[in-house]
Amino acid sequence: MALAFSDIKSGQRLSGVVAGGDVTVVDIEIHGETSATLVYRDNAGRLGEQIVTAADLEGLSPASDRRWSFDADGADFRLASEARRMQNAHLADPYAAVDTSNIEPYPHQIDAVYQRLLVQKPLRFLLAAAVSDGTAKLNWAAETFGYAAGRDGSGWRGVVTAEHVNPAPGGLIVHPDCVSSPPSEAAASDRGYGAAGAGGTDPGGGRPGLGPEAGLEPDSWPDHRAATRFYARFDLDPIRGIRQLSEILDHVTARLGPDLGLELEIRAASAEGYDDATQRIVSENAANLGARASEFE
Numbered sequence: 001m002a003l004a005f006s007d008i009k010s011g012q013r014l015s016g017v018v019a020g021g022d023v024t025v026v027d028i029e030i031h032g033e034t035s036a037t038l039v040y041r042d043n044a045g046r047l048g049e050q051i052v053t054a055a056d057l058e059g060l061s062p063a064s065d066r067r068w069s070f071d072a073d074g075a076d077f078r079l080a081s082e083a084r085r086m087q088n089a090h091l092a093d094p095y096a097a098v099d100t101s102n103i104e105p106y107p108h109q110i111d112a113v114y115q116r117l118l119v120q121k122p123l124r125f126l127l128a129a130a131v132s133d134g135t136a137k138l139n140w141a142a143e144t145f146g147y148a149a150g151r152d153g154s155g156w157r158g159v160v161t162a163e164h165v166n167p168a169p170g171g172l173i174v175h176p177d178c179v180s181s182p183p184s185e186a187a188a189s190d191r192g193y194g195a196a197g198a199g200g201t202d203p204g205g206g207r208p209g210l211g212p213e214a215g216l217e218p219d220s221w222p223d224h225r226a227a228t229r230f231y232a233r234f235d236l237d238p239i240r241g242i243r244q245l246s247e248i249l250d251h252v253t254a255r256l257g258p259d260l261g262l263e264l265e266i267r268a269a270s271a272e273g274y275d276d277a278t279q280r281i282v283s284e285n286a287a288n289l290g291a292r293a294s295e296f297e
Contacts, residue, residue, distance in 0.1 A: 005052075009028075012024070013063040017038065021043045023040035023042050035051060036051075037049065037052075133164075135162075136163055144176075146173075147160045147165045147171060148172045156172070156179070230256060279296050283295075
């Protein structure tokens with residue numbers, strides 16, 4: 001049976017007034033038999049006003065005063081609440097994962113993971129460094145592995161061994177027994193060159209776009225000179241500068257040969273100014289560490 005305007009009272013809960021929830025009637029002003037102004041409060045506490053006609057009454061019905069029925073399955077509710085509790089457990093206890101696991105780590109292991117590893121370097125970078133270091137071993141065939149850019153049919157594409165690599169999505173670690181061709185040939189094939197970068201099956205002697213079919217003989221190939229200089233500038237973090245500098249030495253300068261130079265420039269500023277003690281200590285330390293020039297201004 002449809003409601004009448006006279007059946008709607010202040011404080012009553014109705015469904016059908018707004019989509020997605022029930023409302024609580026704050027007041028109703030009846031304009032006759034055909035319409036009324038309904039003032040209500042939704043579940044979020046927001047006040048609203050709506051003109052209700054006699055035709056609208058068919059879509060309205062009293063709602064339970066209880067906003068929650070509590071008739072769901074108790075086991076499912078407990079499972080969902082426990083899942084949410086575990087998801088947010090780290091907010092109250094950073095070591096929640098250790099406390100709830102079957103592993104009993106030593107204190108120094110906990111310190112290594114939570115105080116050093118997780119706060120200093122993402123795990124994906126460590127894995128990438130491990131792949132690069134393993135591939136770079138000179139005795140990789142006996143101790144570690146090779147690296148391939150991808151799979152090409154029954155073989156590997158872009159095989160690299162005995163040198164550092166920058167692992168990319170789709171890259172693969174290859175067991176030494178599965179590296180069937182010399183890495184130089186595989187790497188050259190991946191770049192579209194012939195075997196070892198010259199000769200092979202490529203008519204151009206391993207240089208794409210060159211050779212007899214392009215109307216060029218080897219003596220007339222363009223002169224391709226290797227780069228002879230390298231320059232880079234890094235912005236070091238004041239906190240992680242030592243680690244960043246170590247990574248630069250390992251992955252950049254170590255591959256450039258002995259003829260290189262490194263310079264470290266320090267720029268600092270303080271709105272309050274540096275006192276005399278700080279200036280003296282910093283200047284003396286800089287001089288003792290071999291600074292060519294240093295000054296405060």
